Amino acid sequence: MPIYEYLCQECGKEFQYLVLKKEDEDALACPGCKGRTLKRLVSRVAYHASDQDRLAAFDPNAPRDDAFYKDTRNIGLHAKKRAQQMGVDLGSGFEAKLDRLRTDPGKVFDDTE
Ligand SMILES: [Zn+2]
Missing domain, CATH: 2.20.28 (Rubrerythrin, domain 2)
Incomplete structure (x- = not known):
């Protein structure tokens, strides 16, 4: 979609x-x-990268600007990376929550603008 x-x-x-x-x-x-x-x-931004590629390329220590946070696909990426590094399974509930945030970015960014 x-x-x-x-x-x-x-x-x-x-x-x-x-x-x-x-x-x-x-x-x-x-x-x-x-x-x-x-x-x-x-x-x-090209939409070719899969979630896994995105996660693999994501550097949690790199500085991020506004554009990063405006890209809703990056929401939750930091948490996912940390969890992956610690070997924690966040479960499908977390994914579902992320999907909601990603598909309704207006809600997420309302407080910051
Ligand atoms: Zn308007």
């Missing part, structure tokens, strides 16, 4: 949205201002 990135042309907020069906996109509104003047952005 494609996750698209949108720019709200009314308030300038960028957000990502998981499009399950075409009708979802038609009804889409900005999570910041509820504006409907949205522009779909061409993804700036």
Whole structure:
């Protein structure tokens, strides 16, 4: 399923949205201002890497900027890496929670903006 990135042309907020069906996109509104003047952005990051590749390439000690945290696929990556290093199984509940965070990034980032 494609996750698209949108720019709200009314308030300038960028957000990502998981499009399950075409009708979802038609009804889409900005999570910041509820504006409907949205522009779909061409993804700036290729979506080829699998979760495992991403995890393998992730360096928990490298400095991260805003862009890292705006990429919802990176949510929970740090915790997963730590767990992997410690040999801890986070279980499917953790994955499900991550999926929810990743598909509804507006909620996650509301406090920081
Ligand atoms: Zn907006």
